[in-house]
Amino acid sequence: MAAPILIFLPLAFLFVTATSQGQKNISLTDTLTPTSKSSWLSPSGVFAFGFYQRGNGFYVGVFLPGTSNKIAVWTYGRDNPPLPSNSTLRFDSSGKLVLQSAQAQDAYVATPIGTTASASMLDSGNFVLYNSSQGVIWQSFDWPTDTILGGQTLSAEQKLHSSASVTDPSTGLFLAIMQSDGVLALYPVGTPFTGAYGYWDSGRPNNGTNVTLHLEDDGFLYLLKPPSIYLSNFTSPGGPKEDMIYVARIDPDGLFRLYSYNTTRKDDWPVKYNVSIDRCSPKGICGLNAFCTNIDQDYACPCLPGFASVKDSNGNAGCERNFTAESCKNPPASYDMQPVSITIWEDATYSALTSLTQDECVEACRQDCNCEAVAYNATQFCSKQKLPLRFGGRLIGGNNSLLYVKVGNAGSGEDGRNGCEQKYTRREILIAVASSIAFAILMLAVSGLILYKNRVWVYKMLPKEGFQNN
Structure with missing residues (x-):
């Protein structure tokens, strides 16, 4: 071209x-x-x-x-x-x-x-x-930080880092990088630049180390290989329009978008281009120990069983246990294993077992004080996991994979309490009983004192003559 x-x-x-x-x-x-x-x-x-x-x-x-x-x-x-x-x-x-x-x-x-x-x-x-x-x-x-403007380029190895939120400009969870193989790609921050962690790329690799991302004043966004080879046209050229500016940005939700803005009307920022992925594709959008699920055009971040949001107002902040995990000295019976179906997570297996039934896999984790979750699939593959779990999402077209998470015991699994909390409950009962006994003793003492004083008063009121010596 x-x-x-x-x-x-x-x-x-x-x-x-x-x-x-x-x-x-x-x-x-x-x-x-x-x-x-x-x-x-x-x-x-x-x-x-x-x-x-x-x-x-x-x-x-x-x-x-x-x-x-x-x-x-x-x-x-x-x-x-x-x-x-x-x-x-x-x-x-x-x-x-x-x-x-x-x-x-x-x-x-x-x-x-x-x-x-x-x-x-x-x-x-x-x-x-x-x-x-x-x-x-x-x-x-x-x-550049998170944005390029009309007339700006992103050269090989240059990155755009998303902001933490629309009100917080600090570095967020995601980045866009113009790779040295000629591919524009999106990754979670802090992960290797490999296919296992990338959640979108422009394709067509191995085009040399000098490919650049260009945004023109008319909103034309494309990859250019020197001297004049167009590798990917994300939008079409249209000629500069009066009072219009264009902004390409990796947003806090991990999606790469191109916006237009009319500087005269000062209206909304319509999206002119958006990478073709769903809202849950950016890995880690929900934070640790939470998984992403699509809801119409939006998404939600449910926590794992036995976990609660770190910040109620920020679903991206992840989740933490709502009970106190005990050490390996506690008996395995103090924990229950709760299932989470049709989800996918980063593989952080520390021990893999094969040829086990589902119940055997779950029990193997329960008996292992280092195991905090276990994944089991239809091939009888059992993989033990440690916390935190990350990059969680709903599994589309699932393969009957189940994740079991170690939470409180069966008697309190739904509200997340465990043996530690039960100890506190028993302690509270003992304190209540002791308090009741002490109160009863005090009442008896008071009653005895009142009875004694009453008898003394009666004695003083008796006629004195009957007790005189002749």
Whole structure:
């Protein structure tokens, strides 16, 4: 397929947006603070660089000031604590952009290669530092966080990390990587970049190490192999539209989406492209010890039996035991094994047994104090697991696989109580009985005292003559 003329235009044209092509230099003597002058605007005012607020603190980044919650497209130090209101941004003598905060040491937001002569917040959403020859010596486009914009690329080995939530810009659970084999792929954070952990990819591997992901100003999203081979067109080119910008992002739910936004109408962000997977495909979306299940266009995160959500308001936070697990010194009879059907988890088998019946498999786990769950399938394969269990989901077209989880004993399996809690119940009964006995003794003592005083009073009221000596 022939390359469009756009590929061969000078670099400056890659930063053209439909709203403006101007450039407004920023004074290197300017200082930003969250509570006074907080940002530098692009010529059209669509983008800004500076402080934006989340909760009771502030972050530094590129954002859209005209949106209701100041949607951020690039953030510096996203995993650092939010900044206080007395923070400042300024250029030092060499042109490095310095963040000063009372709660931390000075930090360099931008460390250019050379001395900064000028800076600009462009209408493309790119914050740029220039040298005296107007050469780019640092730009935010080279350091993407979770988003790319029109005119921006993702080169081989570059990653986008999702945010923790729509209100928390810290690093979340998922990432998108432009792999060195020419494939764009999505993974849970902290896992190997292998097929066992990836939950979506663009396909067509082994196309060399120079394949890049491109997003143009008209919303054309594609993979390009040099010099001009289009490997995957996720959307179609359409020509820049006035007042429209496009944002490609890996969202907190692990899905990679392309959004459009009309900067004049300031309406909703319609999705122009979405990877074709269901909501439960991102592995780990529900956190530890929980499994994902699709509900219409949404999803839910039920906990394993004997577990409760870590945070009721955050289903992605996973689940923890709602009873206290006892040590191996306790007898196996203090536990029950509860089934969870048609689910799939990461294989973390520490001991595998074969040719067992289902009951034998379950009992093998019950008798093993190190076993906290066991998987059993129709081939009589029994695999013992330790907690936590992760990457749980409903098994589509299941293979009759069952997971059994060790919880409290059979008498209290439904509410998660175990032998430990029963000990506390017996202790409470003993305390109640002892208290009752003590109360009864006290009442007897009081009754005896009252009876004694009553008899003394009666004695004093008897006629004294009958007791005198003659």
